[in-house]
Amino acid sequence: MKEAEVIFQPSGRRFNLSVGESLYSAAKAVDVEALCGGRGLCGKCRIIIREGANFLSSISASEENFLSKEEFNEGYRLACQAVIASAGKIIVEVPFESQVGKQKLAVSGIEPKIRLNPYIKEYFLEVSPPTLKDYKPDFERIVDGLKIKYGLNIESITHFALRKLPIILRDSEFKVNLVVRNEKEIIDVKQFKEKEVYGFAVDIGTTKVAGYLIDLINNKVVATVSMMNPQIPYGEDVISRISYALRKPLNLKVLHKTIVNGINQLIKEACDKTNVDPNSIYELVIVGNTAMHHLFFNINPKFLALSPYVPALKKSLYVKSKELSVKINPEAEVYSLPLIAGFVGADAVADILATEIYKLKEKALLIDIGTNTEIILSNSENLICCSTASGPAFEGAHIKHGMRAATGAIEKVWINPEDLNPIYKTVDNEKPKGICGSGIIDAIAEMLKAKIIDFNGRIKTEIKHPRIRRRNSTIEYVIAWREEAAIDKDITITQKDIFEIQLAKAAIYTGISILMKKFNVKPEDLSKVFIAGAFGLYLNPENAKTIGMIPDIPLDKIIFAGNTAGSGARMALISKDVREKADKLVNEINYIELAAEPSFEHEFTSALCFPHKNIELFPTIRRILTKGK
Numbered sequence: 301m302k303e304a305e306v307i308f309q310p311s312g313r314r315f316n317l318s319v320g321e322s323l324y325s326a327a328k329a330v331d332v333e334a335l336c337g338g339r340g341l342c343g344k345c346r347i348i349i350r351e352g353a354n355f356l357s358s359i360s361a362s363e364e365n366f367l368s369k370e371e372f373n374e375g376y377r378l379a380c381q382a383v384i385a386s387a388g389k390i391i392v393e394v395p396f397e398s399q400v401g402k403q404k405l406a407v408s409g410i411e412p413k414i415r416l417n418p419y420i421k422e423y424f425l426e427v428s429p430p431t432l433k434d435y436k437p438d439f440e441r442i443v444d445g446l447k448i449k450y451g452l453n454i455e456s457i458t459h460f461a462l463r464k465l466p467i468i469l470r471d472s473e474f475k476v477n478l479v480v481r482n483e484k485e486i487i488d489v490k491q492f493k494e495k496e497v498y499g500f501a502v503d504i505g506t507t508k509v510a511g512y513l514i515d516l517i518n519n520k521v522v523a524t525v526s527m528m529n530p531q532i533p534y535g536e537d538v539i540s541r542i543s544y545a546l547r548k549p550l551n552l553k554v555l556h557k558t559i560v561n562g563i564n565q566l567i568k569e570a571c572d573k574t575n576v577d578p579n580s581i582y583e584l585v586i587v588g589n590t591a592m593h594h595l596f597f598n599i600n601p602k603f604l605a606l607s608p609y610v611p612a613l614k615k616s617l618y619v620k621s622k623e624l625s626v627k628i629n630p631e632a633e634v635y636s637l638p639l640i641a642g643f644v645g646a647d648a649v650a651d652i653l654a655t656e657i658y659k660l661k662e663k664a665l666l667i668d669i670g671t672n673t674e675i676i677l678s679n680s681e682n683l684i685c686c687s688t689a690s691g692p693a694f695e696g697a698h699i700k701h702g703m704r705a706a707t708g709a710i711e712k713v714w715i716n717p718e719d720l721n722p723i724y725k726t727v728d729n730e731k732p733k734g735i736c737g738s739g740i741i742d743a744i745a746e747m748l749k750a751k752i753i754d755f756n757g758r759i760k761t762e763i764k765h766p767r768i769r770r771r772n773s774t775i776e777y778v779i780a781w782r783e784e785a786a787i788d789k790d791i792t793i794t795q796k797d798i799f800e801i802q803l804a805k806a807a808i809y810t811g812i813s814i815l816m817k818k819f820n821v822k823p824e825d826l827s828k829v830f831i832a833g834a835f836g837l838y839l840n841p842e843n844a845k846t847i848g849m850i851p852d853i854p855l856d857k858i859i860f861a862g863n864t865a866g867s868g869a870r871m872a873l874i875s876k877d878v879r880e881k882a883d884k885l886v887n888e889i890n891y892i893e894l895a896a897e898p899s900f901e902h903e904f905t906s907a908l909c910f911p912h913k914n915i916e917l918f919p920t921i922r923r924i925l926t927k928g929k
Contacts, residue, residue, distance in 0.1 A: 650868020
């Protein structure tokens with residue numbers, strides 16, 4: 301029977317649907333809302349067809365009833381009415397309003413205590429009113445007052461603030477609060493009772509976006525918000541997104557507007573939660589890898605994807621918020637931490653600032669695991685770094701029953717080596733709908749320890765067990781039977797799934813290995829290994845070692861740092877000193893382009909084995925795997 305491959309974003313779930321099946325039959329598994337049970341009566345199961353609309357049935361009367369002409373033009377359909385008409389690839393975006401399940405997005409991370417010294421500050425000033433003998437203009441009057449009281453040398457005032465100054469100064473009896481940028485420019489004038497000054501920090505990940513609303517007077521995070529990166533429907537990783545941007549002249553603008561609109565949505569959500577006026581947000585700080593940075597700032601990313609992989613700039617950047625259509629105070633600026641190199645961006649700089657790895661007197665490793673994984677190694681004197689395309693497999697993409705860490709995702713797995721049966725835990729303890737990255741790593745590590753797979757990752761079909769089977773030329777191991785699952789099928793780990801994880805984990809270990817050899821560092825020399833990124837918080841470190849994703853080091857040396865990119869963004873928002881440190885650091889870090897390394901291919905192919913072709917590199921794992929032999 302002819303089937304269509306259907307990919308749902310942002311969950312990353314993949315399904316094969318037969319001709320005649322509606323998209324709703326799969327959409328139920330990705331938490332698409334449908335109050336009427338998929339009968340075309342409620343109009344809630346709105347989806348957007350991003351690719352493959354020609355493989356679907358024509359628009360139904362029910363859709364004409366619920367959807368506008370503008371929505372049809374944007375690719376909207378009702379999942380219950382869109383039926384597979386012929387075989388092909390279909391990419392479906394589930395918009396925010398149609399999503400029921402909430403993803404497990406980690407937004408916190410370690411953060412050192414630093415002195416509050418923001419780029420944006422508020423100063424209370426009382427000045428004497430003008431007289432016939434003292435007819436100094438308003439601006440000069442407050443400039444002199446700020447100089448006398450605070451030692452500031454004000455150079456300018458924005459047109460926006462200048463227009464407000466005469467009226468507010470007199471309405472408040474010459475007692476005002478002045479919002480000043482970098483101790484040089486007045487950007488707002490407020491009644492002396494108005495004391496709200498906020499900033500917003502954003503970590504733009506390839507997959508996830510986290511935002512933090514911060515009170516710049518009291519150094520307090522008043523709201524934390526997050527979402528899946530709304531660019532995902534245009535590409536799951538940085539290379540596919542860059543490819544999309546270059547396909548048509550308008551595509552770069554589409555990606556730019558998509559992420560800006562997403563950030564505006566986060567700003568609105570944070571302000572709604574706290575009753576903060578968005579006009580009281582005077583600065584936005586963003587971090588992200590180099591591709592996310594370029595797409596946000598509407599900079600052509602073409603040359604990031606072409607050797608020698610050069611970004612448009614490296615230094616930190618300030619851009620007026622209104623130039624980017626960011627909905628905060630019109631005089632606000634958007635600031636980005638500096639970049640390091642082609643694919644090592646401001647997020648890696650933020651990681652370094654938050655972990656303070658540059659201060660350590662011992663050798664240490666920092667790994668920010670994501671779709672694009674950044675690796676930084678310190679030998680106590682210098683920093684060296686690289687980026688590796690670990691891909692979206694850890695987010696559940698390219699995995700048969702993979703999904704992101706949302707309700708119902710299998711996140712932990714144990715396998716009894718005696719009877720080869722699994723025990724699992726799901727997010728929110730709901731019936732399983734699929735398996736997320738941490739669960740996939742657990743499952744493969746447990747399959748290795750239970751000898752269900754060999755060192756090459758091959759599922760041993762010679763084992764006679766109902767969970768080990770061949771289906772339609774696919775060899776797989778059953779984690780959850782259909783009867784216990786929330787979807788109408790068994791949840792399995794296939795041979796192809798294992799290979800996808802091999803590629804991802806080999807990419808990470810290869811980067812680590814090459815950097816360690818550059819500095820002549822051995823695993824036992826490492827005093828600390830920081831595992832950063834939201835994914836790291838749910839990772840079982842023993843199982844990550846078992847499959848050879850990270851070096852064989854004692855567990856007490858591993859520090860789960862959380863979202864340090866977000867932490868570094870917050871630090872840059874509240875401290876000019878941090879920004880100055882970042883500008884200095886990026887010129888001291890040595891970047892290694894892995895693709896140019898002669899040993900890359902050998903390192904990568906060796907790392908494809910579980911845990912590694914050279915098992916002696918993993919002595920503790922070797923003892924576990926050979927126990928009983």
